[in-house]
Amino acid sequence: MYTSKNPYRPVKTIVLDVITETPTIKTFVLQPETPISFETGQFIEFSVPGCGEAPFTPSSRPSVSDTLEVTIMRVGKVTTRIHELKKNDIVGLRGPFGSRYPVELFKDKEVLVIGGGCGFAPVRSLMYKLFEIRGDLKKLVFRGGCRNPKEFLYRDELESWTNKNDLNIRLTVDKSDGDTVWKHDVGLVTTILGDVGMDVKNGFAVVCGPPIMMKFTTGTLLDMGFREDNIFLSMEKNMSCGIGKCGHCRIGTYYACKDGPVFRYDAIKKFPNIWD
Amino acid sequence: MYYISENNFSRFLQICDDDYDVFLPVKKGNNRFFTRYTQQIQQPVVGEVRTSDPLKAFFFRAREKVARDFEDGMPAESRKPACIVGVKACDLAGFKVQDSVFINNDYLDPFYKNERENNLIISSDCTCAIDTCFCLALGIKPYPIENFDINLTPLENGYLVEVGSEAGIKIVEIHSQLFTEPNESQKNERDTIREHTKDAVEKNIRNYTIPLKDKFEGIIEKNYESDIWQDEASTCVECGACNAICPTCHCFLLYDQKDEKKMERLRIWDSCMIKDFARVAGGANPREKLWMRLRNRFEKKFDFFPKIADIYACTGCGRCVSACPAKIDIRNVLKRLVHNVYK
Numbered sequence: 001m002y003t004s005k006n007p008y009r010p011v012k013t014i015v016l017d018v019i020t021e022t023p024t025i026k027t028f029v030l031q032p033e034t035p036i037s038f039e040t041g042q043f044i045e046f047s048v049p050g051c052g053e054a055p056f057t058p059s060s061r062p063s064v065s066d067t068l069e070v071t072i073m074r075v076g077k078v079t080t081r082i083h084e085l086k087k088n089d090i091v092g093l094r095g096p097f098g099s100r101y102p103v104e105l106f107k108d109k110e111v112l113v114i115g116g117g118c119g120f121a122p123v124r125s126l127m128y129k130l131f132e133i134r135g136d137l138k139k140l141v142f143r144g145g146c147r148n149p150k151e152f153l154y155r156d157e158l159e160s161w162t163n164k165n166d167l168n169i170r171l172t173v174d175k176s177d178g179d180t181v182w183k184h185d186v187g188l189v190t191t192i193l194g195d196v197g198m199d200v201k202n203g204f205a206v207v208c209g210p211p212i213m214m215k216f217t218t219g220t221l222l223d224m225g226f227r228e229d230n231i232f233l234s235m236e237k238n239m240s241c242g243i244g245k246c247g248h249c250r251i252g253t254y255y256a257c258k259d260g261p262v263f264r265y266d267a268i269k270k271f272p273n274i275w276d
Numbered sequence: 277m278y279y280i281s282e283n284n285f286s287r288f289l290q291i292c293d294d295d296y297d298v299f300l301p302v303k304k305g306n307n308r309f310f311t312r313y314t315q316q317i318q319q320p321v322v323g324e325v326r327t328s329d330p331l332k333a334f335f336f337r338a339r340e341k342v343a344r345d346f347e348d349g350m351p352a353e354s355r356k357p358a359c360i361v362g363v364k365a366c367d368l369a370g371f372k373v374q375d376s377v378f379i380n381n382d383y384l385d386p387f388y389k390n391e392r393e394n395n396l397i398i399s400s401d402c403t404c405a406i407d408t409c410f411c412l413a414l415g416i417k418p419y420p421i422e423n424f425d426i427n428l429t430p431l432e433n434g435y436l437v438e439v440g441s442e443a444g445i446k447i448v449e450i451h452s453q454l455f456t457e458p459n460e461s462q463k464n465e466r467d468t469i470r471e472h473t474k475d476a477v478e479k480n481i482r483n484y485t486i487p488l489k490d491k492f493e494g495i496i497e498k499n500y501e502s503d504i505w506q507d508e509a510s511t512c513v514e515c516g517a518c519n520a521i522c523p524t525c526h527c528f529l530l531y532d533q534k535d536e537k538k539m540e541r542l543r544i545w546d547s548c549m550i551k552d553f554a555r556v557a558g559g560a561n562p563r564e565k566l567w568m569r570l571r572n573r574f575e576k577k578f579d580f581f582p583k584i585a586d587i588y589a590c591t592g593c594g595r596c597v598s599a600c601p602a603k604i605d606i607r608n609v610l611k612r613l614v615h616n617v618y619k
Contacts, residue, residue: 076557247527
């Protein structure tokens with residue numbers, strides 16, 4: 001829960017490091033003046049003074065509170081300015097806001113986590129959490145898809161996960177683009193779900209990625225037999241105030257910033273055009 | 277209940293001016309609008325009907341500095357609290373929506389809360405109706421029954437006074453020499469005025485065959501795929517006037533001032549009719565087309581707020597009817613939506 005007296009005030013934050021992940025994606029290591037402890041799936045508002053603010057879900061370990069990492073794709077005005085940031089620059093953070101991944105439900109259950117493209121960022125934070133509580137989970141499956149190997153976020157780290165004995169993992173790219181080092185699958189992420197080997201009726205699934213990827217992946221999960229109330233989605237909307245007031249991120253009777261961004265599929269499926 | 281003469285009321289306003297920034301309605305042509313009180317104002321229009329500008333501007337300001345220099349707390353404002361005179365029932369009804377957004381929510385907006393606690397509201401009965409008035413269709417009477425500190429009914433040479441809050445009781449007590457007991461004929465005069473105004477609004481509702489709110493349930497869901505939206509949006513110029521003047525519209529933009537050295541954030545009114553309102557930087561826009569945004573505006577008012585707060589986010593003030601350069605008429609849209617369901 002947000003504790004500041006003024007919910008619009010950002011906390012002064014120093015940029016500790018900037019890591020170039022792909023040609024369009026960078027990770028920023030941030031240290032807020034007062035620690036911001038988030039739970040996996042929640043988001044923060046990241047602002048550059050004089051430029052503006054945008055929402056991101058941290059990609060780092062939720063158990064670490066003095067610093068946090070945010071992985072950001074350069075797409076718009078604010079993210080372009082963020083990509084110009086250097087070590088020791090001053091920025092602002094607000095939050096954390098919104099709902100989290102309900103990891104406590106996963107105890108003694110089988111869990112499938114599916115990330116797509118930039119959606120790896122929130123999912124990485126979730127996976128760190130799940131690795132910490134791996135002993136409580138019956139089974140952990142990860143499926144990751146990206147457009148091409150060049151844009152494959154956290155590629156080395158995800159490759160290293162393939163050596164984990166307690167993780168069933170497959171990675172894929174839509175097109176290999178002639179990358180000779182790419183030794184994983186080629187095809188949409190929905191094509192590598194057939195061998196998850198899960199008790200789907202009782203298993204949980206978490207999906208985070210671009211809207212079109214989430215739409216088709218959710219469809220596939222339902223076809224496989226996953227229950228609607230066991231599928232969790234991270235919805236991307238124009239979350240601005242973070243506290244359900246500014247009106248920009250409404251989905252049906254919810255605001256993505258306050259009631260989401262993590263939604264149970266059955267809670268939002270009745271609303272029209274959720275994937276747009 | 278009290279009575280205050282016109283002369284005493286002028287003195288009362290002078291007294292209020294010490295502790296408050298007093299605003300009262302004046303009339304130019306056919307429009308009434310709030311202006312800052314001075315003793316030179318000869319003809320405030322306390323009665324009649326609502327102003328052109330909505331009351332919300334004194335509570336959820338069009339432009340508010342909400343953060344500066346990363347400091348916690350609120351940027352200090354040097355202004356006094358506002359005392360707003362001649363507020364009408366349709367504006368007061370807007371508080372139900374604004375309060376539900378800014379106060380009765382998981383999070384509190386400290387700026388709005390401050391204004392709500394500190395501003396003084398001296399409301400008044402409507403003494404007539406203009407063509408666009410249809411409050412009764414929304415179940416709102418053309419005279420205040422709640423959310424005011426003091427309410428006035430304009431009589432021949434003074435006002436009948438009703439107090440509606442602790443702050444109202446206190447201020448009348450302190451200045452009790454200005455107030456007297458009303459007599460029976462003054463009380464009767466109030467009833468006559470109220471009946472007369474109700475009749476005038478009812479006449480509007482009949483003339484325009486405006487549906488009443490008991491017919492509104494489900495009109496958005498049942499008309500979601502209707503061609504009414506495209507038809508009604510065909511003349512819309514996306515100016516956002518309907519949002520700006522609406523007593524219930526609450527959407528805003530957080531805007532950071534362009535000074536890279538100094539962090540300063542403004543909260544300014546926004547409009548859901550504008551194309552980029554819900555667009556995300558990646559390009560996805562859930563309401564790409566103008567008619568979808570028009571539908572969204574009605575969905576918010578007649579589906580979202582009834583579901584989350586049990587209120588219709590329209591008070592029948594008719595401001596959007598007057599403000600729309602494209603002549604989109606909320607009464608007509610409602611009529612078409614209801615007709616489609618009950619035909």
